Amino acid sequence: MRAAELVTASVLMLLGGLVIFDAVQLGFGWGPDGPRSGFFPFWLALIMVVTCGVIFIQAAFAHTDKSFVSHEQLGSVLKVLWPAVAAVALMHFVGLYVASALYMGFYMRWVGRHSWVTVVAIALGVPIGSFLVFEKWFLVPMPKGPIEQWLGY
């Protein structure tokens, strides 16, 4: 927990530094027509760096036995995360509906070990259902790929 606190505070301080750098380049003082573009970000970032510094010191001196994340916990989080990242990457090529079907099917089978019947029914049913609701009913277009094109959409 302590390490995670320290890392987060440091990252935020770094980001704050980046914002200050940008604000200084834009000018954070008084321009011909009021405060310059960098004025608001400069002060925000400055306060953020100082506050994160205090949080950093607080965390450095605090005692916690609680760990940030255990090995198994991280495992189950990653099991959700990496297929999701893969699915979003896939959406660029095959569209949202096909990628969602593959993602849901994969997760249900791999993590849930559900029967193939359940897996196929849900993995096909949900994307088809959302297709009807969004594209047909509410006319909200989603990213589509070759399969939808082939079907004439």
Place this chain on the structure above:
Amino acid sequence: MGIENLLLGFHIAITPFNLFMAVVGILLGTIIGVLPGLGGANGVAILLPVTFTMPPTSAIILLTSIYWGALFGGAITSILFNIPGEPWSVATTFDGYPMARQGQGGQALTGAFTSSFVGAFFSIVLITFFAPLLAQIALRFGPPEIFAIQFLTFSSFVGLGGGNPLKSLVSILIGFILATVGLDIVTGQLRLTFGITDLMRGFDFIIAVIGLFGIGEILLSVEEGLSFQGTKTGMNLHVVLDTWKILPRYWRTFLRSSFIGFWMGFKPGGATPASFMSYAFAKRFSKNADRFGKGELEGVVAPETAAHAAGVAAMLPMITLGIPGSPTAAVMLGGLIIWGLQPGPLLFKENPDFVWGLIASMYTGNVLGVLMVLAFVPLFAAILRIPFAILTPLIVVVCAIGSYAVHNSMLDIWYMLIFGVVGYVFKKLDYPLAPLVLALVLGDMAENALRQSLIMSQGSLAIFFNRPIAGVITAVAIFFFLLPVITPWWRRLRGLPALASMPPEG
């Protein structure tokens, strides 16, 4: 004049289409409230694109009904599964879950829903009378007053939000900084883009809401390994009627909790402290104080009444000042802008049918809501018995659809995933997310108000103190900011023990 307007509102709210929208909204909202990873804020955010083609009044009725539904849904998981869906339902688990374990789940649920309804109704009545007055006053506000109110908004997160006040402050600052990314419309300069064209657009708060609350929450819940140990609902008409016979006994608790809820609720971040405060007061004044925590109905009534009164009260600053009191209200505010309405006090003058339709729909929505949840509790509870490996990818896909639909942009889905991971880490480290979202929404408005004020005063901060209204608001805001410093010192002076810790808002 008020009654006439309200009648006009009811004419709009009870058209068949708008009633249908309310029913659909409550149904979806309750499901969203029950599902892990989907709460009011991101449920509303995901469904926002669906409303783009609707008339604004029907759209807001759909979204507010989702909000009411989500508030009711939170009570179901707290009582039956001991899982508080939102921070303000934590206090409901104290007595709700023990009651359910003792086979009194039906009483607890009936008590919770009825209290929610009473709390909400109380706040709606107050909104009906106070909203037009507040809007009248707000019409005279200039930039310094607007900035002072924003300052007050965020100070209450730091002072009253619970958790580490420094972390609340950091969340606010991150939100404001994210809001500045992209084109500065005043000077035409690009900020924080570092030459990357994709960053020119800036960050949309709707994506942030879906990522932080939706994906972040899902990651948190899979970590806990989720096998829901739910108890039976034990609901039937008999139990409902019997509980209703007991409830009037707690009229003092109802009244006290409603006041606490409304008073805390129109300030942002108020719902959680309101529910805890109301629980503590109920315990203090109850004859059965020793039964609290072991399954006392009054211990369910108090926090639920206050949380709903607060949840409804959060709508008051949104419709009168254009400043949302909660992340959900913030998403609705974003909706107003997309539908072409200008949020703020002028709304009452220029779109009375919208405002009064909305207020009237709060009445109809809550009446429909309490009847629907009472009737269909077992169905809603069954949702949580769906295997987790099916729910998880389903929710991720729904979040992705919602993110894409806002701007038809694939990049937004990536942002959603990044915000999801950030939300997960922040939540674990107790950085509150609600202030971040609110700051992201209000960033441009706050910066413009600050700029205009400083131009008026030629750069002097004194303008926030020497105008009467702005001065008072700024003084209260500074008091809230200092509250975390004052409180421990004050308590030590009086020889009181340190306060029990509260979960941070959002």
